[in-house]
Amino acid sequence: MIESPPLRLPVAVDVMGGDHAPAAVVAGAMQAYLDGLPVVLVGDAERVRALLRGSDLPPVVHAPYAVSMGDPATSVKRHDDASVRRAAQLVAKGSASSVVSFGNSGAALVASVLELGVLEGVSRPGIALTVPRADGGSLVLIDAGASVDCRPDHLLTWALLGEAYAHVLGVDAPRVGLLSNGAEAGKGPRVVKEAFPLLTEACGLFVGNVEPEAALGGACDVLVCDGFSGNVFLKTAEGLVSLLGERVRRGVRSSWRARLGAWLLRPVFDELRAELDWRSRGGALLLGVPAPVVVGHGRADARAVRAAIGLAHYASQRRLIDRVTEALVAGAARVDAASVRGEHG
């Protein structure tokens, strides 16, 4: 069957969320627009228009309400005119392909579930992103922080979503690991222990508990985490990159020998920075909802906003969600077959 290419629907960009919103988000969206990507800006129309310059401008959809940071989940539930909900509404009614938000990730989760629903069999959507590994491969980490209190069945859903995503990214038989504080079975807090048998049964290739260092070293292709420790993992990794960068810079300033060395090593450092800098990665994908939702970094600058919009557009053009759904159905069928054979507990 030949599929028709997806329509070039615009990416709905919530310009009200993020530490540097709306200015940095509008600037990044404008860059994407000038690069030829279709976008629609969702936010306080007056403030947005004041930030736009030029004659060829992207459309703006008015949504004056910015989600409160005090209790973002409740705030987004109460306000259907919250910018991130308006963005999801555009997708729901077929006027946009995808959502990009740099606001609270829990708010993006709630808005997406309210306006778009969830894929069949998904107990809770999870935020997935890819992290470079020492062996040159790529690690899909899910959940990266949408759900900080979670249940074993959430971890199961994320395992299947992560497996499906890794498959879409080109890994034939993704090895799925469960983040824990030791490689032995039985390690970890209660939720991890209870999720272990569920993942054993459901995943095509479950490699058991995996520690962060082993995961970064290449022990698995998908790392399933409760949202809290997944977030700690990511932010610690970012912090270490900053710390080491700072220490090397300080060391380099200490002598002429070191300065010359750093100049010679500059191409190596530049390549490393490009690979590890979250600003170039664009953001994370909320998986488990029926359209691409990109959750960008709260500290996103215009460059990171441009990258996040690129990711959302790429995901919709490549039918990423359809392919995740297919892989998810295949995974669910495997679980069903296992239960029929009586393999589960």
Added chain:
Amino acid sequence: MIESPPLRLPVAVDVMGGDHAPAAVVAGAMQAYLDGLPVVLVGDAERVRALLRGSDLPPVVHAPYAVSMGDPATSVKRHDDASVRRAAQLVAKGSASSVVSFGNSGAALVASVLELGVLEGVSRPGIALTVPRADGGSLVLIDAGASVDCRPDHLLTWALLGEAYAHVLGVDAPRVGLLSNGAEAGKGPRVVKEAFPLLTEACGLFVGNVEPEAALGGACDVLVCDGFSGNVFLKTAEGLVSLLGERVRRGVRSSWRARLGAWLLRPVFDELRAELDWRSRGGALLLGVPAPVVVGHGRADARAVRAAIGLAHYASQRRLIDRVTEALVAGAARVDAASVRGEHG
């Protein structure tokens, strides 16, 4: 009052725990002994003696039982001849100053509590260690993995222990932070939310929720974590150091320019490695028990074992536990005074 110097009691080294036990542990303990540190080796006497060479040898206490990795806590409870319990028994009866173990940290916790008890007011001991910060300071992280399922009152105890430890390490007014996935109050899983008001009241200087990157950047002197995410923090940091080291090595091999640069930068890299390598730090301290208990890294080699014994001996000579106890009493007095003034909820 002039205090008499502590007796030079030996460090009781559990030689049966750790990935490379007993060989690496015996080798490291022998190095410490030849460096003049008093040690007593606790383990399977026959196996230990087979590993010792020379005429001047440290004493060996027979404890044949190595804690099972399947269920270490139960295993150590059931076997009072487990090597880590025998080591703690030597301290309890005044024959040793301190314990060093490279086995399971939960087993070290249980053995210490069973044989030594806990300090007054401590709901559960916590594992503390210091992590270098980007600003050149040092971060006390507690708990690093002894308790993976924990309660808000455990986090409170660790906050007070961490504060006391930072004080002993020379920080006058330690800033205490609570590990979370955002800096705002109200962020984090239930246990973190419930601990927040307790820490607000009890700590001398509570700076609220702190994200990993901010903690590594210098936002606090003490980072209070549930054991699971504290362990994820540490292991992710270790993993990132390995990953970046591997990437730089690979980049360096790619060209002569980079090779020369790396040679010139070698002093900077060496200094960084010395600072960040856990092998030189020796291990973590189990705080909240009435004697120094050093929990070394499971992967410890002889050099790391030597460093861990050095830390235990230093802690006992410097009366570290007495000083932590004093600081803890002062902290508890502050909490009591606050309750008398009716400041708590």
